[in-house]
Amino acid sequence: MDSFPRQKLKATLTDTSKIPLVLVACGSFSPITYLHLRMFEMALDWVNDHGAYEILGGYFSPVSDGYDKKGLAPWKHRVKMCELSVMESKWLMVDSWEASRPTWSKTLSVLEHFDEHLNGKNNEYCCVLPDGTKKRIKIMLLAGGDLIQSFAVPKLWAESDLDTILGVKFGCVVIERTGADIHDFLLKSDALYRNRKSVFVVKQFIHNDISSTKIRLFVRRNMSIKYLLPDAVIDYIYKVDLYSLPQDKDDDDDAHII
Numbered sequence: 001m002d003s004f005p006r007q008k009l010k011a012t013l014t015d016t017s018k019i020p021l022v023l024v025a026c027g028s029f030s031p032i033t034y035l036h037l038r039m040f041e042m043a044l045d046w047v048n049d050h051g052a053y054e055i056l057g058g059y060f061s062p063v064s065d066g067y068d069k070k071g072l073a074p075w076k077h078r079v080k081m082c083e084l085s086v087m088e089s090k091w092l093m094v095d096s097w098e099a100s101r102p103t104w105s106k107t108l109s110v111l112e113h114f115d116e117h118l119n120g121k122n123n124e125y126c127c128v129l130p131d132g133t134k135k136r137i138k139i140m141l142l143a144g145g146d147l148i149q150s151f152a153v154p155k156l157w158a159e160s161d162l163d164t165i166l167g168v169k170f171g172c173v174v175i176e177r178t179g180a181d182i183h184d185f186l187l188k189s190d191a192l193y194r195n196r197k198s199v200f201v202v203k204q205f206i207h208n209d210i211s212s213t214k215i216r217l218f219v220r221r222n223m224s225i226k227y228l229l230p231d232a233v234i235d236y237i238y239k240v241d242l243y244s245l246p247q248d249k250d251d252d253d254d255a256h257i258i
């Protein structure tokens with residue numbers, strides 16, 4: 001049985017001249033915040049302005065516990081918090097395939113998983129237009145400026161993966177990070193420059209720098225986290241008692257950031 005979430009996926013295009021697009025955000029989401037939700041809304045405005053694409057849906061794909069990053073709550077909790085956050089959204093969904101795997105999956109495999117479920121191995125799904133013709137759904141990675149900057153960390157990403165993720169097969173919508181000059185970075189990074197025609201930078205008109213690290217720290221310090229993330233997520237964090245203990249030494253080191 002296919003458990004891939006499709007409940008909010010638009011079945012067809014309103015404007016058949018456009019390219020159907022699905023955005024996928026990969027990350028820890030420990031916890032998800034209003035910044036992560038806003039990333040999709042900023043991307044939606046960019047898509048509507050750009051003109052070539054029409055959004056069919058957006059997905060959060062939380063990383064597996066195997067990613068082993070500091071402050072990573074168990075995957076079931078991270079998926080649940082993402083699900084609570086998208087309840088009010090008409091187009092955002094959460095796919096738990098990546099999170100539920102015992103080992104970490106490369107982002108390229110995650111995008112390929114989406115491609116398989118959205119388009120099918122032999123285009124059996126795709127997007128069916130009212131006249132019966134099929135259009136392949138374009139899947140793009142939705143990423144923040146910090147994730148893009150991690151492309152430059154030696155040996156972290158495979159160069160060939162980056163060319164596929166950023167190139168014509170997929171592509172990437174980048175939400176600029178407050179204070180970071182993404183355009184400068186785009187010029188400096190070989191992979192980003194090579195694939196610049198399918199890497200789109202979205203400006204944050206209202207700067208938002210809510211960070212999951214700080215949320216975890218606030219919880220540990222008994223400080224308020226209201227209005228930084230949805231109330232349902234806040235209630236969940238306290239109900240199941242997440243982030244009240246330092247996860248490891250590195251998390252303690254984050255105390256200097258406030």
Ligand SMILES: Nc1ncnc2c1ncn2[C@@H]1O[C@H](COP(=O)(O)OP(=O)(O)OP(=O)(O)O)[C@@H](O)[C@H]1O
Nearest residue numbers: 027028029143144145146147176177209211212213
């Ligand atoms: N301030 C920000 N501006 C733009 N994008 C961001 C910002 N913070 C996070 N993102 C993006 O959100 C996605 C999910 O990242 P992640 O879950 O690691 O969030 P985070 O708040 O940076 O977490 P942590 O504080 O635990 O490192 C990534 O694409 C990341 O680039």
Ligand SMILES: O=C(O)c1ccc[n+]([C@@H]2O[C@H](COP(=O)([O-])O)[C@@H](O)[C@H]2O)c1
Nearest residue numbers: 026027028063106107108147156157158
């Ligand atoms: O595919 C890769 O080679 C790769 C290398 C480093 C990081 N990633 C992904 O990038 C995301 C980084 O999330 P975070 O929380 O570390 O900002 C997460 O989804 C990782 O799986 C992916």
